[in-house]
Amino acid sequence: MESAEKRTITISASFNGNTILIFGELGPIKLSDYDIEKPRSAVVLSVEDNASMEFQIFFKNELSL
Helix, strand or coil, rough: CCCCCCCEEEEEEECCCCCEEEEEEEEEEEEEHHHCCCEEEEEEEECCCEEEEEEEEEEEECCCC
């Protein structure tokens, strides 16, 4: 088993009353490392092997105080 490479994920958060939103991004990610094949289509001119992963996590308080 290969050792895991340590990476830093940049995140930001916001709060608006009853919801916390956390947004983060990790990149660059090499798609070929995850066996993701390049799409084949007449409308795709070129594809890079690098990508970034973005995510959003919502925490919502459903309780009424």
